[in-house]
Amino acid sequence: DAMVIQNPRYQVTQFGKPVTLSCSQTLNHNVMYWYQQKSSQAPKLLFHYYDKDFNNEADTPDNFQSRRPNTSFCFLDIRSPGLGDAAMYLCATSRDSGGANEQFFGPGTRLTVL
């Protein structure tokens, strides 16, 4: 089945220790997104790529970086995680960027910062 896969599902890191989250998709979609979602809050868009065209949201902290080496894979790097970065990180894809292009989400990676 075509899908969005995220690894790991659960990640525990120490304060200040870099961590990388990965996402892959078999949908062959052009657009990939990284969201941060905290409990009972709306998903917050961190980055999105249209193909290899990178778009950084204005309020995404410099502590967060992203890479999309090819169409299928996307990575989220958190250079120095703080306690406030503990959250669910959701990867999503869409066929295109406009109109009725629903986003398909992976299962998420829940990040704990000790």
Next chain:
Amino acid sequence: GQNIDQPTEMTATEGAIVQINCTYQTSGFNGLFWYQQHAGEAPTFLSYNVLDGLEEKGRFSSFLSRSKGYSYLLLKELQMKDSASYLCAVMDSNYQLIWGAGTKLIIKP
């Protein structure tokens, strides 16, 4: 600023009908989405409205009034598995999704 408002929590009874409202103020409008999110899981797509009116899909229907900046999600014949958060999201003029915080729906037997 851009804003999506939904009730924080609602409670309904199994077998009944519930309506979850969403009001929005965004810079432009390119459609409104409803997603379902079970606790600890990713959101899954339910519906998309871009024109005024009602879209029906099985037990779920979604309504849009662009002039009022208003939408609702109607769930019929409620089942226990419908207990989840329901997120309203609007695509703005830059084709960015503006998300609401979600409405947690609790279904009681």
